[in-house]
Amino acid sequence: MTENTQYMSAVIPDVESESEKRAARDHRHDAWFRRTMLGAALLVLVLLASIAGSTLWGGALAFKTFGFEFLTSSEWDVVNGKFGALVPIYGTLVTSFLALLIAVPVSFGIAIFLTEVAPPWLRMPIASAVELLAGIPSIIYGMWGLFVFGPFMAENMAPWINDNLGALPLIGPIFQGPPLGIGMLTAGIVLAIMITPFITSVMQEVFRSVPVALKESAYALGGTTWEVVWDIVLPYTRSAVVGGIFLGLGRALGETMAVTFVLGNAHQFSASLMMPSSSIASVIANEFSEAYTDLHRSALIALGFLLFVVTFIVLALARLMLSRLSRKEGV
Amino acid sequence: MILLTKKRLSLLLASMCLSGMAHAVDVTGAGSSFVFPVISKWSQEYSKSADNRVNYQSIGSGGGIAQIKAATVDFGASDAPMSADDLKAGGLGQFPSVIGGIVPIYNIEGVESGKLKLDGQSLADIFQGKITKWNDPALVALNPGVSLPATAITVVHRSDGSGTSFNFTSYLAKVSDAWKSGPGTGSAVQWPVGVGGKGNEGVAAYVKQIKGSIGYVEYSYATQNKISYSQLKNAAGKFIEPNAKAFAAAADTADWASAKDFNLIMTNAPGDAAWPITATTWIIMYKQPKNAEKSAAAFDFFKWSLEKGQSQAEALEYVALPKSLVSKIEDYWKTEFTK
Numbered sequence: 001m002t003e004n005t006q007y008m009s010a011v012i013p014d015v016e017s018e019s020e021k022r023a024a025r026d027h028r029h030d031a032w033f034r035r036t037m038l039g040a041a042l043l044v045l046v047l048l049a050s051i052a053g054s055t056l057w058g059g060a061l062a063f064k065t066f067g068f069e070f071l072t073s074s075e076w077d078v079v080n081g082k083f084g085a086l087v088p089i090y091g092t093l094v095t096s097f098l099a100l101l102i103a104v105p106v107s108f109g110i111a112i113f114l115t116e117v118a119p120p121w122l123r124m125p126i127a128s129a130v131e132l133l134a135g136i137p138s139i140i141y142g143m144w145g146l147f148v149f150g151p152f153m154a155e156n157m158a159p160w161i162n163d164n165l166g167a168l169p170l171i172g173p174i175f176q177g178p179p180l181g182i183g184m185l186t187a188g189i190v191l192a193i194m195i196t197p198f199i200t201s202v203m204q205e206v207f208r209s210v211p212v213a214l215k216e217s218a219y220a221l222g223g224t225t226w227e228v229v230w231d232i233v234l235p236y237t238r239s240a241v242v243g244g245i246f247l248g249l250g251r252a253l254g255e256t257m258a259v260t261f262v263l264g265n266a267h268q269f270s271a272s273l274m275m276p277s278s279s280i281a282s283v284i285a286n287e288f289s290e291a292y293t294d295l296h297r298s299a300l301i302a303l304g305f306l307l308f309v310v311t312f313i314v315l316a317l318a319r320l321m322l323s324r325l326s327r328k329e330g331v
Numbered sequence: 332m333i334l335l336t337k338k339r340l341s342l343l344l345a346s347m348c349l350s351g352m353a354h355a356v357d358v359t360g361a362g363s364s365f366v367f368p369v370i371s372k373w374s375q376e377y378s379k380s381a382d383n384r385v386n387y388q389s390i391g392s393g394g395g396i397a398q399i400k401a402a403t404v405d406f407g408a409s410d411a412p413m414s415a416d417d418l419k420a421g422g423l424g425q426f427p428s429v430i431g432g433i434v435p436i437y438n439i440e441g442v443e444s445g446k447l448k449l450d451g452q453s454l455a456d457i458f459q460g461k462i463t464k465w466n467d468p469a470l471v472a473l474n475p476g477v478s479l480p481a482t483a484i485t486v487v488h489r490s491d492g493s494g495t496s497f498n499f500t501s502y503l504a505k506v507s508d509a510w511k512s513g514p515g516t517g518s519a520v521q522w523p524v525g526v527g528g529k530g531n532e533g534v535a536a537y538v539k540q541i542k543g544s545i546g547y548v549e550y551s552y553a554t555q556n557k558i559s560y561s562q563l564k565n566a567a568g569k570f571i572e573p574n575a576k577a578f579a580a581a582a583d584t585a586d587w588a589s590a591k592d593f594n595l596i597m598t599n600a601p602g603d604a605a606w607p608i609t610a611t612t613w614i615i616m617y618k619q620p621k622n623a624e625k626s627a628a629a630f631d632f633f634k635w636s637l638e639k640g641q642s643q644a645e646a647l648e649y650v651a652l653p654k655s656l657v658s659k660i661e662d663y664w665k666t667e668f669t670k
Contacts, residue, residue: 291393
């Protein structure tokens with residue numbers, strides 16, 4: 001410590017030992033790291049708020065002109081400037097929930113198969129195949145839906161559905177319609193195929209994270225595979241599974257090109273699943289580049305804001321449901 | 332070894348710069364999908380004889396007007412003419428480029444292309460949802476000898492704003508009062524029934540897929556995709572098959588001389604052999620060019636297409652503009668557009 005000996009007689013300097021220097025440096029680095037992470041998180045919030053704010057601002061003209069009627073009217077008249085969001089909202093919700101209805105059981109089945117049932121040599125191929133499905137661009141799904149699946153629906157499935165399910169007493173009208181091959185049912189099925197990989201991969205990850213000891217004890221007590229899955233694995237992973245489902249739902253709500261191809265772009269409200277409809281994303285994709293009146297453009301941006309609101313409501317309901325369930329368990 | 336004196340070096344650099352100025356210009360245009368087949372064919376042929384390249388995006392007439400107003404492209408193409416007020420406000424001029432026909436296309440089992448006969452009123456009634464089955468008495472009366480099945484009619488219209496729709500609805504408004512007071516004329520109207528396809532391509536795809544459907548596309552889309560198209564009864568009461576001769580007959584009877592800025596809708600033309608839904612597409616450009624080089628290149632391209640592009644247009648079943656109209660357009664360029 002040569003620098004010390006020179007001044008020892010005068011002042012006792014505030015000398016840091018090597019370890020103190022390192023501690024100070026680590027503290028500084030840690031503080032910066034925390035600030036950067038905080039910044040990233042705040043950036044997400046700021047982006048969300050600004051997107052919501054800008055769509056609300058852009059759609060303000062439409063909301064001011066039509067008021068609450070914008071949500072309940074099914075008119076979409078560009079020539080006379082009358083717009084109503086009922087059909088796009090209805091089409092978006094119906095196709096997305098239909099997709100969920102089909103995709104959730106299938107994804108659940110695939111995830112359970114991959115984690116519990118499948119022999120080890122089969123796990124890799126199926127897992128890779130599912131991941132490949134996730135990588136296919138959505139417009140390819142749209143083209144496949146229009147050129148392959150649509151005619152298949154029109155020739156083989158639609159007449160059967162119309163005759164058998166359309167004749168049922170209460171739910172019959174939902175299944176009646178001409179064999180177009182395109183419509184809400186086709187769009188729902190194509191969307192289901194698109195969101196299955198996302199839900200499957202999340203479910204798979206969390207199922208694998210269940211402690212082996214829990215499962216082994218259940219098996220030891222004489223539980224069948226089904227009982228272990230339903231009573232041990234699923235409750236343990238409940239919130240993550242719901243999170244995965246809502247990831248898929250989010251994708252389905254916002255899906256644009258695939259839906260534009262197979263949903264039929266009709267602005268008439270129809271209760272039947274076999275009829276064409278339109279979704280918020282498909283209306284915006286179809287009409288935005290040619291919307292050159294202010295009111296038309298504002299109506300389209302307002303539709304975007306409504307999609308935001310719909311997604312938010314669905315997510316809030318999911319959180320509510322989850323908290324109710326965990327309260328029941330006494331957590 | 333050549334001594335690189337200062338004088339020689341400066342000459343060398345100057346000549347390099349000058350030769351650099353003769354580089355190819357990229358002209359961009361956007362708009363109507365109605366003329367997309369012919370403009371892309373023209374740009375292919377034009378690039379063989381000239382350095383400049385023309386790039387055209389088929390985004391719909393409304394899109395073309397929006398893009399030229401925003402000056403993001405060098406020319407816009409629209410099937411609906413802009414009004415004199417709009418042109419003045421934007422400092423724009425417009426001129427026709429090529430003439431084509433819009434044909435009703437259908438997918439009926441057992442009825443071959445060109446065998447179905449329709450008239451304006453029945454076409455309007457089908458698109459309004461008043462006629463719902465192919466064996467409706469009104470259609471059977473028009474088609475003696477053709478066995479029309481009892482299939483339901485599925486109407487296919489455009490889901491995006493389109494000049495093709497503009498001309499089609501303008502024709503329907505001229506032949507049907509119910510259509511005029513109902514959906515009316517426009518590039519995007521409130522279609523009472525049916526599914527919407529995106530672009531001429533989308534409508535063609537849907538009609539090909541859905542049995543018992545009817546739609547409307549530009550004629551070359553019907554012939555290139557081998558879809559059945561129908562005959563139509565024209566204003567003179569004759570049933571006409573759509574082809575280049577019928578479109579030319581409609582264009583001949585049009586009164587271009589009295590139309591300012593060539594603002595003339597040719598639907599329901601009076602001639603005996605005229606196809607009732609004939610249309611042209613207007614090219615829209617700035618009178619004071621934002622980029623002189625690109626504007627000059629665009630004019631060169633259009634001059635070439637008007638004078639030498641007839642064979643390509645005819646190969647695609649469009650009709651080249653009559654010579655009298657071409658000279659009127661070139662006069663219009665001289666007087667209205669500054670180079």
